[in-house]
Amino acid sequence: NHFIVCGYGRMGHQVCADFEKQRLPYVVIDQNEGVFKNFSSEFGVLLVGDATQDDVLRKAGITRAKAITSVLSSDAANLYIVLSARLLSDRLVIVARAEDSGAEEKLRRVGANKVISPYRISGHRIAQAVMRPTVVNFLEMATLDAHPELQIEEIRLHPNSPYVGKTLRIARIHQDLGIIIVGIVSANGHIQFSPQADTRLEAGDTLITLGRRTQLDQLLRHGSMDEVISPE
Amino acid sequence: NHFIVCGYGRMGHQVCADFEKQRLPYVVIDQNEGVFKNFSSEFGVLLVGDATQDDVLRKAGITRAKAITSVLSSDAANLYIVLSARLLSDRLVIVARAEDSGAEEKLRRVGANKVISPYRISGHRIAQAVMRPTVVNFLEMATLDAHPELQIEEIRLHPNSPYVGKTLRIARIHQDLGIIIVGIVSANGHIQFSPQADTRLEAGDTLITLGRRTQLDQLLRHGSMDEVISPE
Ligand SMILES: [Ca+2]
Ligand SMILES: [Ca+2]
Numbered sequence: 032n033h034f035i036v037c038g039y040g041r042m043g044h045q046v047c048a049d050f051e052k053q054r055l056p057y058v059v060i061d062q063n064e065g066v067f068k069n070f071s072s073e074f075g076v077l078l079v080g081d082a083t084q085d086d087v088l089r090k091a092g093i094t095r096a097k098a099i100t101s102v103l104s105s106d107a108a109n110l111y112i113v114l115s116a117r118l119l120s121d122r123l124v125i126v127a128r129a130e131d132s133g134a135e136e137k138l139r140r141v142g143a144n145k146v147i148s149p150y151r152i153s154g155h156r157i158a159q160a161v162m163r164p165t166v167v168n169f170l171e172m173a174t175l176d177a178h179p180e181l182q183i184e185e186i187r188l189h190p191n192s193p194y195v196g197k198t199l200r201i202a203r204i205h206q207d208l209g210i211i212i213v214g215i216v217s218a219n220g221h222i223q224f225s226p227q228a229d230t231r232l233e234a235g236d237t238l239i240t241l242g243r244r245t246q247l248d249q250l251l252r253h254g255s256m257d258e259v260i261s262p263e
Numbered sequence: 264n265h266f267i268v269c270g271y272g273r274m275g276h277q278v279c280a281d282f283e284k285q286r287l288p289y290v291v292i293d294q295n296e297g298v299f300k301n302f303s304s305e306f307g308v309l310l311v312g313d314a315t316q317d318d319v320l321r322k323a324g325i326t327r328a329k330a331i332t333s334v335l336s337s338d339a340a341n342l343y344i345v346l347s348a349r350l351l352s353d354r355l356v357i358v359a360r361a362e363d364s365g366a367e368e369k370l371r372r373v374g375a376n377k378v379i380s381p382y383r384i385s386g387h388r389i390a391q392a393v394m395r396p397t398v399v400n401f402l403e404m405a406t407l408d409a410h411p412e413l414q415i416e417e418i419r420l421h422p423n424s425p426y427v428g429k430t431l432r433i434a435r436i437h438q439d440l441g442i443i444i445v446g447i448v449s450a451n452g453h454i455q456f457s458p459q460a461d462t463r464l465e466a467g468d469t470l471i472t473l474g475r476r477t478q479l480d481q482l483l484r485h486g487s488m489d490e491v492i493s494p495e
Contacts, residue, residue, distance in 0.1 A: 034393060041364075041382040041386075042382050042385055042386045042389070043386070044382075044386065045382060045383050045385075045386020045387060045389075045390070046386045046389050046390045048386075049386070049387060049390030049391070049394070050390060050394075053394060055394070097393070098393040100389050100390075100392075100393060102386070102389060124393055124396070126389050126392045126393055128385065128389065132273075144396075145392045145396070145399075147385055147388050147389050147392065148385075149381045149382070149384075149385040150273040150274050150277060150381070151277050152381075152384060152385055152388055153274055153277075153360065153379055153380075153381040153384055153385070154273075154274045154275070154276065154277020154278045154280075154281065154334070155277060155281060155406070155407065156379050156384055157274070157277075157278050157332050157334060157358050157360065157379050158277070158278045158281030158282060158285075158332075159281070159406060160332075160358045160377045160379065161266060161329070161330040161332060161356055161358055162281070162282075162285060162287070163415075163416065163417050164356070164376075164377070164417075165417040165448055165469050165471060166406070166415055166416070166417050166471055167377075169445070169446055169448075169454075169471050170402060170406070170415075174387070174391060174398070174402070175387065180456055181446075181456045181457075183395075183398055183402075184395065184398070185395050185396075185397040185398050205457075205459075206459075206460075209457050209459060210457065211443060211445055211457045213401070213443055213445065213473055214401050214413070216397055216401075222401075224412055224413045224473070224474075224475070225413075225437075225441050225442065225443045225473055225474055225475075227437075227438075227441060228438075237397050239397060239398055239401050241445055241456070241457055242456075242457055243456070243457075
């Protein structure tokens with residue numbers, strides 16, 4: 032139930048810092064022992080080795096891991112790691128970095144669930160920052176966990192939740208807790224945006240919520256819900 | 264009232280593509296004539312030249328521009344452009360790319376309104392993609408303008424809007440149009456997250472809204488509001 036990070040360069044540093052902040056256990060792999068010299072961590076374990084080797088991935092506990100991220104600067108290395116990881120585990124969540132635009136499709140083809148292209152993402156963000164500056168600042172606050180007043184979170188409704196079968200009007204999540212439900216993804220993958228008061232909550236729904244940290248914690252307790260992020 | 268893009272590399276391509284998609288006029292500057300050989304554009308104008316030179320920035324219309332983005336791969340070049348642009352125009356919005364972490368602070372120091380670090384942003388996105396996969400997919404849909412069912416937009420309330428002075432309960436923006444107001448930024452910069460029904464709308468408020476494109480257009484028409492993105 033831990034996370035694996037392949038590559039401890041600039042991007043790997045950021046991924047590990049985010050896991051650290053969320054108090055999530057992880058193993059970080061890099062061939063170059065030197066990159067770890069200032070590593071200090073409460074939740075992370077170092078592994079010096081070549082992540083394209085199956086025995087190194089096994090040593091990192093890949094068969095028990097929740098997810099692996101491959102963030103080396105070489106598309107070929109990331110492709111090799113993604114394919115190896117997918118062959119070692121069917122259910123593992125795999126997220127990879129792609130440098131060239133052609134690599135995205137290939138990484139998905141060999142088993143990546145999600146591919147992140149730094150150039151594409153940063154270019155979008157820069158265009159958004161001039162077109163919709165308030166939206167960009169707002170979403171950065173909501174996703175960086177830096178602002179307890181504003182957090183965006185996904186929450187899964189258990190079958191035993193008191194909210195199951197109730198409409199949003201009756202559940203009073205916004206009225207009582209100040210939490211906005213911006214979307215609901217049902218167990219079969221159907222997405223409902225901006226749900227109205229007569230929307231009925233079902234077991235297995237994932238609610239995409241926006242609210243204060245304290246209010247979200249209240250919702251989790253009262254509603255028999257799980258943060259998707261929590262180790263199970 | 265146009266935008267200027269300095270650097271037509273991989274990131275500059277993405278910025279231009281986003282302006283193109285939003286039908287916003289822009290000038291893109293690059294020293295290397297070769298990078299433009301496949302350029303085809305309805306809203307963009309090419310300028311071959313060195314963007315660190317004041318006369319090139321003037322030729323791009325910097326004194327009339329709404330915003331400039333400096334996305335070269337060299338932090339030193341971006342710093343020089345940001346400083347030059349700020350000296351040529353006080354009110355210009357300046358967004359810059361930073362490669363090294365130390366460059367962010369320096370770019371802000373010489374006048375950038377916003378600095379985007381590709382490594383930092385991509386690392387965050389990768390960590391989010393394993394921690395909150397549904398949120399990441401949801402926000403990507405909302406910000407990429409690819410999904411007319413879900414758009415996040417910022418909308419400014421004019422003094423003559425019929426909504427001015429009304430509470431959200433009376434304005435009925437969510438009930439009648441299905442639009443969620445996730446935040447309100449007042450003219451003095453105060454941010455209110457997840458506003459409740461008794462929140463009163465004021466002239467100059469920027470509403471951060473989530474809704475269908477057709478509903479947002481209805482709100483703009485009925486509410487005497489402006490998309491912040493629109494050329495004035
Ligand atoms: Ca948790
Ligand atoms: Ca517009």
